[in-house]
Amino acid sequence: MNLKSYGETLDRLNQSIKHNLDNTEAIAHQGEAYRLAKQYEQALTYFNQAIAQNANYTWAIAHRGEVYRQMKYYPQAIADFNQSLELQPDYIWAFAHRGVTYRCMGKHYYQKALADFSRAIDLNPNYAWAIAYRARIYDLLRRYEEALVDFDRAIALDQTVFDNWLSERGSLLSYVGRYAEAINCCQLALQADPNNHFALYNIAIFQARWQGLAKASLDIEKARALLLTLRDTQERGMVLYRLGGLAAIEGQIEIALNYLQTAIPLDQEAVEFARHDIAWLEMRKLPKFLNLISELD
Template identity: 25%
Template sequence: MKIAKVLQLSLPFILLLSISAFGQSGKTAFDQAMSDFDAKRYEQAISGFRQAAALGYSVPEATYNVGLSYYNLKRYTEAKGALQEAINLKPTANAYYYLGNCFYFAEDYSRAGDSFREAVRLKPDYYEAVVYLGNSLDYLKRYDDAVAQYKRAIELQPNRAWGYYELGIAHYNSQLYSSAIGALSTATRLDPTYTKAFLFLGMSYRRSDNEKDAETALLKALQLDPNSALTNYELGFIYEGQKRDADALARYKEAVRLDPTNPDPQLGLGNLAYNGKDYLGALQYYKRAFELNPSWATAALYIGDTQYNLRSYQAAIDYYRKALVLDPKRVSAMYGMGLAYIAQNDLSNARGQYTQLLKMDAAMAAKLLKAIDAASKP
């Protein structure tokens, strides 16, 4: 019987074979993970990329892809860990960008801004990172710095609507409505399907007392997205001001249907009922608005006014008091409370309201005093 001859290999050659074998299996795992990633099988992709990294194949890239897979699964905490690990191995603009997004979605705008800034440092023409850096700064109330980033993004891609839109939003949030209109108009010109740009363009026009152009922009936004609760509300507000009550009612009701948690259209429906002297109907809507936003002084004030018209004077006083707790300078609540005290024949407290009101609004105080004097006459 023949005995098989054993081939003696030197140690360095054996190690080389081992590394080659691991490298090959690592590449196989990496390639399969890429296929899983492209097919949106992110859990399998994570396992494959981790296997590739464990085998020493493209470790920084595999680790980054683990983070990106978690990111696409919206598991941002795990994505942050993997992306930070990838950055420690090999800093890249993309790794910093997606790390910034993880912080951004967690509303940690300071660290988001730091990450986006690093992405831009590594890749100065990284448009998306520049815009998100601007957004982070805007959330941090650093208006001038945010505007500078948006203008930088516009310089990078002057024909892309997104930068103009975000610039417009920054102006809008700072109540610079004329500047907002300029930026948002450009955004809608560059992208005639940019729903949010039309919406905020309309809102900017409305706050500039240009209801005609506001309605035009908002109707375009509604055409693009009929299911926007905010667009329906904004149109309702315009129609209410124009005393187009039927149109306002339709838009407010649609806004409530689309977003029952928004107190604004509830208040609008209350206004329509109140102006139509349907005080019980108004009370229902105003109370719902106040339930949804218990820190809203206007809702409390309007409940007080409605209770007064329903001759529920103590309830009116209670809600006027709530309005004043929320907004101590709300003149209408002081005046209304004074009238409610008069209606209860409590002239002493009515005079107390007059004294308080006199410090804030002499004309309203004089009006209340006239009512007190009239009630004092036999």
């Protein structure tokens, strides 16, 4: 929905509320329109008003929980999802979005996230969004074969559920040593977008692991050349991360760690990538690397 559509929706809801100040549903949907527009404080105001009028309004409680999640107020989000599930024990959406909240809360909550996604999928076996998120949780838990099963199941239902699904699938395949298939996935991604730096990076790393640095040298330089042109873009964090990965695969430890250290404050996903990315295999016992990815005992 574009900004004009949000505005039109809000205008309609305002008219409905104007003619009936007790229209709880219109008030709640006003909150949802603000949530979708990423105007979270306004969204909370309307959800709070709707819930004050109907304390058992399950939909509004769950969607307020999602606002809290998007604001990174995770305890409040969990409380709302819990309440909505007490009111409606088979509320699939609430299970799935509570699962995402647990996933955002860090590795100590991954098992709870997994349980919620599995429950949502049990209730709706074709829920592609929940299947995709469960694939990510399996990935984070290093249960890569199960991640691949869910990944393929999700894209069979909806390929748009992942932003860059061919490159992401390539990464999963690399974690289980299926390098030829991994490279093929990324080559398909490049056919669609020759400047896909995720795919170029992956191919360089996979070739190096599979056939050695000499065979991968041209791919490494090609990926590095593209990444260097992107250092001042909005993707700077992930670009620096991947420059670090290329340095890591070449054994340039300090350069790699410096890139990683700079990337993490710009894009927290760099931490999760580094925990699994095969570019960093030789560094997984180095204290500085472990400290950067928060995995020191």
